[in-house]
Amino acid sequence: MSHPVPHTGDGGVQAERIALVDLLDRVLAGGVVITGEIRLSIADIDLVRVSLQALIASVSGGFGETRD
């Protein structure tokens, strides 16, 4: 399976960042949540999910890139 590639037609740095945003959106909100004999699941950490969008927005542009 090939790595997801955003078809942005933009520079690599931006494509990289878009991929991270999409990836976080999927791995934090998607995937199967299992209850039971589990030690820890991110579903227990609601705080993170709620604040994630705000967190990313607040640091966007801070990915080591410069935008004008």
Place this chain on the structure above:
Amino acid sequence: MTECGVWAYAVSAEIGPDRLAGLTGVAGQPVRSVTGDGLAAAVSTVSMAEFGEQPLRRRLEDLAWLGATARAHHQVIEALAPPVVPLRLATIYRDDSNVAALLTQRQADFAAALAELTGRSEWGVKLFVGQSVAPATPAEPDLPGAGPGLSYLRRRQRQLAARDQARQAGAATAQQVHAALGRLAAASQLRPLQSAELTGEVTAMLLNATYLVDDAASARFAEAAATLGRQHGVRVEITGPWPPYSFAVLAPREAAS
């Protein structure tokens, strides 16, 4: 002695040893498989000093750490042969025997989920306002006799009306494109729109959706998305194929009788 846990990535029907050879996961640890009842889970060992609840809470707020961990999680899932059922990031078990017990207890549910996902992948589609369709507010001459205050109010009113109109048109376009693409997909899901700060795009996002598409139809799906974008004068961004993060679902466990 350092206390350890087991990070679980995904469940599949079988994971050949060659798939995992040399593969490292979160915290750079080697990935291994745990098997049970005709299923296999990809797992690796994590230190609870780093991945226990309290340290994890803190680290999840650190975007650099979160990004690296998410990529490591994703990389392992991508290395497995589809179909796979990805597990939510930070699903951590006490030890391998707990993972094996999970596979046995939920065998039928995982098998059903894997059957649903066989031959299908997830594709993300975003729509952005096209550059050319920025609302044009024609500069009307100020009415003779109208003071600067009144002229300003009229101008402002027109701007707001134009913006409102553009917003409604954008929402209608998003709805139409989503409906059309949904007909080409086995399942679809709307995701929250991302702000311009987040996307780095200059124009507003109209649609952020994800689709489960038959692999045999993926080229047709991508073509349809591009065509719809052109027809509606919006910019389309497609990502994929993704592991089916948004479409892996386990049937709720039946209550013990």
